[in-house]
Amino acid sequence: MPDLGKYAFEVTAAYAGSFALLGAIVFASWSRSRKARRDLAAAEGRRRNG
Amino acid sequence: MSLWSFANPAKFMKVTAPLVPALSGLSLLLLVIGLVWGFFFTPDDYRQGSTVKIFYLHVPAAMMAINAWGAMLLGSLIWLIRRHHVSALVAKAAAPVGVTMTLIALLTGAIWGQPMWGTWWAWDPRLTSFLILFLFYLGYMALWTAIDDPDTAADLTSILCLVGSVFAVLSRYAVNFWNQGLHQGASLSLDKEKNVADIFFYPVLVTMAGFVLLFLALVLVRTRTEIRLRRLHALQLRERMA
Known part of the structure; x- marks a missing residue:
């Protein structure tokens, strides 16, 4: 870990906040995609089975 | 293969x-x-001491x-001119990714600004135009969810996107238009004299490439989700009518 000196809080907060936001958009996109794929597969299954 | 063949959702998928x-x-x-x-x-x-490390994210x-707003503008223009649904969905998909990037820029800027400028926020041209861009992103996403008919939603959000493009351009060039405020000019330049030192430049170049690819990956995932949701909606309508 590099010595961040007197700005350690600012640098850590900037990285933590950015990673949290990037993680949130990646997770939201992935989970919404999974749900849409599952729901569509179920709807197409119902359609095939009449 | 023509670019317009991607307008076919099955081909796009x-x-x-x-x-x-x-x-x-x-x-x-x-x-x-x-x-x-x-x-x-x-x-x-x-x-700037160790705060320069914020540069690689900011x-x-x-x-x-x-x-991201530029990508939305392109998608919106294609929708308005050629009425390709996939292009409107690409614009819709890019907005949440763009707003996240804007929020990261505002957050890291505020955290960086506090020790360097002595304030978290100033009504500086670049900061203010970025805040307005952020509000445009929120308005754009709200408009998509507020209108039930997808074609009307695509029309109105495309117009909003055209208007918001003024602030996207201002966000980039505000420092040049108004030579005042706290925010410095562009950190990266093709002019070697004005560019940051190579030791900071190369890692930020790699990070920028990473951000571009992350944006593309997320937009593709979200566009594919939107296409699936459209198909799901159509199937559900058919089920109800049967």
């Missing part, structure tokens, strides 16, 4: 399926390399905040 894992993996690799390089293996700035996020 087929072509983009292998691209998503490739773009995701490559973006993760570049982000890890760029951020580890910048955070652990570059020196502090002689004036600059790529700000760049993508503006470019």
Whole structure:
């Protein structure tokens, strides 16, 4: 870990906040995609089975 | 193969399926390399100390905040001119990614600004135009969810996107238009004299490439989701009518 000196809080907060936001958009996109794929597969299954 | 063939949702899904894992993996690799390089293996700035490490997140996020709006503008124009649904969905899909990038740029800028300028926020041309761009992103997303008819929603959000483009351009060039305020001019330049030192430049270049690929991967994932949701909606309507 590099010595961040007197700005350690600012640098850590900037990285933590950015990673949290990037993680949130990646997770939201992935989970919404999974749900849409599952729901569509179920709807197409119902359609095939009449 | 014509570019317009991607306007066919089935074709778009087929072509983009292998691209998503490739773009995701490559973006993760570049982000890890760029951020580890910048955070652990570059020196502090002689004036800004260790806060210069915020640069590796702030600059790529700000760049993508503006470019995401550019991608939305392109999608909106194609929708308005050629009425291709996939292009409207690409614009819709890019907005949440763009707003995240804008928020990262605003957040890291405020955290960086406090020790360097003595304030979290100032009504500086670039900061203010970025805040307005952020509000445009929120308005754009709210408009999509507020209108039930997808074609009307695409029409109105496309017009909003055209109007908001003024602020996307201002966000980039505000410092040049109004030579005042706290925010410095562009950190990166093709002019070697004006560019940041190479030791900071190369890692930020890698991080920027990582952000671009992450944006593309997320937009593809979200566009594919929108296409699936449209198909699901159509099937559900058919079920109800049967």
